[in-house]
Amino acid sequence: MAVGARSGHDEPEERPGKLDESTPAVTHDSAGTPGTAGATGAEGAERADDAEMAEGGPSVGSGTGQKKQRSFWKELPLLIGIALLLALLIKTFLVQAFSIPSDSMQNTLQRGDRVLVDKLTPWFGSEPERGEVVVFHDPGGWLDGEPTPNPNAVQKFLSFIGLMPSAEEKDLIKRTIAVAGDTVECKKGGPVKVNGKALVEPYIFPGDTPCDDQPFGPFKVPKDRIWVMGDHRQNSQDSRYHMADARGGFVPVDKVVGRAVVVAWPINRWATLSVPDTFDQPGINAAAAVLPAAPAAMGLAGALPIVLWRRRRLTGGRTAG
Known part of the structure; x- marks a missing residue:
């Protein structure tokens, strides 16, 4: 249908015989819409509007006034704002990218690799496990003497929202070797x-x-602490080199940012960072499993004499009575 075009009424078609004067002759307008002879122009337009509505509503540009869509350029700032907000939320609560600045984790990680770190599970109380590669904040003095990066404003902003690895935070990446309750040593x-x-x-x-290069132990890992080592053992200032510190080389669990789960960049080095099988060998959890049972056994040993004494007293009381 031509927009805005309306046809007039057609002349009644002549047929043999006499028409009933009480029944108007049926006509069709140029669009094929049934009408009646003698219909006014307004009635024809009304019928055409009804036909348009039956076909799905008025066409664009018709006189009924369809709502105009916003320009893409007006919507662009809103889209960018939403994207930046989502990036900030993901970086804060889910995943953050980190850049590897040294060779201490070769060959698992190379200098310049970008790794993605899972930050979600620590929010639910999950603690590092043996064999995991973890990123943690400097526990105190581990990075003394290291050059401090000086990022520009753009780099700071992109790091803040998680689109670039942080250049200012003093973080380290090592492999978790032992957790709280473990005894660890190396001669x-x-x-x-x-x-x-x-x-x-x-x-x-x-x-x-x-x-x-640096033997150690045996040590028992304190509560809420982990013992970490680099994969490039002769090029890693890890827990072994901080045994004289106030924390004895152990890293507090609350300093752990999260677990590195995948090498995301460069593409040709894409790989997941899984836990090696050696940390799942039978018996490695034996010491940790004994720890919760020890207090229960001591409690049982202490309660047994009291129960026997009370039982003897009750029995003696009934006999005397």
């Missing part, structure tokens, strides 16, 4: 042992030894 020429179980560490940098 020169020997492997790292956790709860008496020797670790098979294929992730160590080729040519490195497990700890010949």
